[in-house]
Amino acid sequence: MRISRIVLAAALGGALAGPALAEEARKTVAITAIVEHPALDATRDGIIAALKEAGFTQGETLTVDYQSAQGNPATAAQIARKFIGERPDVIVPISTPSAQAVVAATRDVPVVFTVVTDPVGAQLVRSMEAPGGNVTGLSDMAPVGEHVDLIAEILPRAKRLGVIYNPGEPNSVTMIGAFKEAAARKGLAVVEATATKSADVQAAGRSLAGKADAVYVPLDNTVVSALEALIRVGAQADLPIFSADTDSVERGTAASLGFDYFELGKQTGAVVARVLKGEKPGDIPVSLASGTNLVVNPKAAEAMGFAIPESVLGRATKVVGK
Incomplete structure (x- = not known):
């Protein structure tokens, strides 16, 4: 079963940095989407852009691992299990099927979902205001x-x-x-x-x-x-x-x-940055995408x-x- 995977980190980042940062200073964010199409791809790019603005730079303080399930829910579940095993600092599932696969697979790895229309109906969180546990994210419920x-x-x-x-x-x-x-x-x-x-x-x-x-x-x-x-x-x-x-x-x-999905990605990335800096996902209310x-x-x-x-x-x- 084919999985599309891109490790979005500067290959020579560590080599060029000399002594560089201590290993514990580097954060890892795992991103997965149910399929690749422009809206979801723009969301992913917005997440990475927002993380850079927050001070998490690929190859220096950040490694991003991206995988697409190529439209297959079974592959989405496989990716979720693999990411859980690798223990990244945050997992960011893009789309409802990917979010359901990830949330079903872990109760402790921080999860920030995005491009999810109905997070409560999809049983990702207990409520929008108080998600609880290890999960929060962004809803893109359309007008x-x-x-x-x-x-x-x-x-x-x-x-x-x-x-x-x-x-x-x-x-x-x-x-x-x-x-x-x-x-x-x-x-x-x-x-x-x-x-x-x-x-x-x-x-x-x-x-x-x-x-x-x-x-x-x-x-x-x-x-x-x-x-x-x-x-x-x-x-x-x-x-x-x-x-x-x-x-x-x-x-x-x-x-x-x-919505502009790149901007939605940036809104998501800002939440991911908060989690990377120590906030608990369950304490952060689920947000609605802004802007039309x-x-x-x-x-x-x-x-x-x-x-x-x-x-x-x-x-x-x-x-x-x-």
Whole structure:
């Protein structure tokens, strides 16, 4: 079973430092993600950037070990067990499946999760305010109601919204529930399609052609990892595709209102630094990601057979795909 692994430390750091720092001064942070895609990768990079700002420099005072489970929950559990055995100072799981694997494997190694939609529902912590134990982290619960409002503004004639998700991802199930409630308040019907693996995403998209007026992609790692296949379906079927995460807009969805995942990574890295400096994770409340950006892709919209209104373009934080 293949594991993608990168040891993110300067190879010559110790050699160039001469006597260098005492071994006990160096900290080790183990980072793992369920899969590699731009939002999760940006989160990882933000974590490392924030740690550097906090004084933890790779090759000098910090070693970072990163491993991806390549979309396989069994591999995520394998990585979790391996990291626990290596006893790093902090483990940072990115995504709900990776966080569940790590938290299930240890009660004493400090854990700071991130990109987790519903930490309480995923049984990672007892409460957001008082997580307790060895765990804390960041939630990226998206502004789902605002997503529905945005789709309705861009496509005022839309009556049926399609959603594609992996029912095995608890974060997606939570988001779909919230999406249905928000859609119902706007008088919109929701048509579901499921994909339990990346290879299923294209077929799930095709199943919605003719049944939905637009498709919404939640924060679902399975779907986002195969986004390009879904974008092709949108272009072929004149089916507008919208996403919960803004990084997907640059890859070809029409628009999103959401977080900058590099900044979310920096928020996470700041919490990791607090733990490295001695605070107990369970004493640090779970935080909600801050900041929202409106990102639009007029070229992608045109390829899918519609135009983004000037009212939306005028207030966009970022316009891509020109």
